[in-house]
Amino acid sequence: MAERRVRVLWSSAAFAARLAWLSDRRAVLHVISVQVLLAGAMAGGLVVMQKVFGSVLAHGPAAAGRSPVLVPVVIALLVTGAAAGALRLSGTARMAVLTVKVDRLAARMVLEAAAAAELPRFEEPDFHDRLQRAVFAARRQPATAVILLVTAFQAALTVLAVGGAFLVMAWWLFPLVVFGALPAIRAAGDERSAHHDLHHELSENRRLREYLERLLTGRGEAREIRALDLAGVLTGRWQDLYAREIRDTEALVRVHARRRMAAQASGMAVTCVAVGALWWMASRHLLSAPLAGAAVAGVWLLSVRLNTFAGMLSGIGDSLLRLTDLKTFAAPAPAPGTPGTATALVPQQKPVRGDGFGSLRAERLCYTYPGADIPAVREVSLELGPGQVVALVGVNGSGKTTLAHLLAGLYPPDSGRLLHDGAAITDLTAHRERTAVVFQDFTRYKLPALDNIAFGRPHATADLRRVREAARRAGALDFLQELPEDLHTPLGKEFAGGADLSGGQWQRLALARAFYRDAPLVILDEPTAALDAQAEEQLFTSLRQLFTSRTVVLISHRLRSVRHADRIYVLRAGRVIEQGSHDALLRKGGHYATLFRTQASPYQDTSAP
């Protein structure tokens, strides 16, 4: 266990050094050169000083004062001191920039790893714990680790230097003093491990606390929290979570402070034994008085340095252990085929792109959310012909959105497969590239309107003419043109010159994004939930025209809207229980017919004489 920890620490130290090297190798070389030059200057200074003092002691102060070399030597020492000061400053300045760059690299690694994670990972609490710890580790930990490593290197050199001098005086004192410092080093190591374990245990607690902080400070939530007068309750919960964190930390710190005090006391006892031994040897003339005096000073210096070093090791260890969270999170995902990954989705063939979409067939798709007991989609088979509009309907929770996510290639099915023109789709990334999805709970990017639409094709330069055309087709152009800075207006009141839109206007923007993407397969999940009745009717009646030669999957609770679809699939409890055209399903008199009549009846009642 301890051996494993040591291995982890070394590998994290190497990781920190690599981060620094990758961030700015010139700065790293600069900092190392500064350290070496400073050490050289210090050693040179000591030698010169020793010679000057030797000369003073040998010839007396008066003769030394008349020496022609004294003034140049003193001037050289002063100049060396000033140069060392300037060097130290330049090293500190480079180090300050280096640490920012190291932080940036670490943060980028976390962001890239999070962005590369497949969607189902976001359903796992463990993934969020690891992500949160990696984010925490990326904030200042890598830079701190680099700074501490440099400082530890310096401290280790000092210990070695003092220890070396010490060996010449009385070699047997060296192992004695080191032995005395061992309990302190061990206690520091244990405290570091305990802190790291607690950090892991509190991950979920901290995530929940941070979520509450976002709720209490977010603009989007501010309205409802005030309407419900929820702030007190949420703040209370936040305080409870913080209280647990403080309580656990206090308990840990108390235990380990006691252990470290005991370790320091035992170290002090060993030092006293060493000093006592020196005094005894001097009194028995086994050691000369000046040597014994120097050895006592050495014992004191070495034990102080070792204790400081132990404290520092704890800090470095803590920082390095946290760095392992970043390292493991940012490590590349296991190779396809490794147990636990979706082997059915290994990229095997070149993606099929272009306007011609052909057919998409789903064969016996099954999907269970991570952590869920019951499948959300069971044995679903369906067929989308080129240019067709296909509707998915069913009551809440029947599996429509999950199925749409599978069709869009966002979730890998647990079993079953998707086929494009008869060939199994194995590269989901390529499949996603030819798919445009308007989600039920689409994202409102608090960025300029232009970005909100142009994000439909993130890898191409934004084409303003096409952006306007997409906005026009979604019925968004008029209100966007009225914004203070037209399409360049930031859509967030938190930003200078920002504006906000109504729910329906945001929805039109999400639709505009899908038009701009211009993908051959379009999936619309409740695309009109926030639109007024007239706009909704307009969208559905012109759907084919708006998405000419595109294959459209439409999810809607308003069955009137889907009646023009080429084929309607009716879902219940994750299964397709009926399918056919609107008229055929009505004639069948099954679940769809019941749902349709239930929705239509209020209108029929009001129109009744």
Ligand SMILES: Nc1ncnc2c1ncn2[C@@H]1O[C@H](COP(=O)(O)OP(=O)(O)OP(=O)(O)O)[C@@H](O)[C@H]1O
């Ligand atoms: N992220 C999730 N984790 C676990 N279970 C989920 C998750 N999302 C949905 N479910 C479950 O999967 C089932 C299907 O949900 P889905 O959202 O696909 O239904 P839906 O038909 O789209 O519902 P609605 O009409 O309300 O949008 C439901 O039982 C739901 O509780």
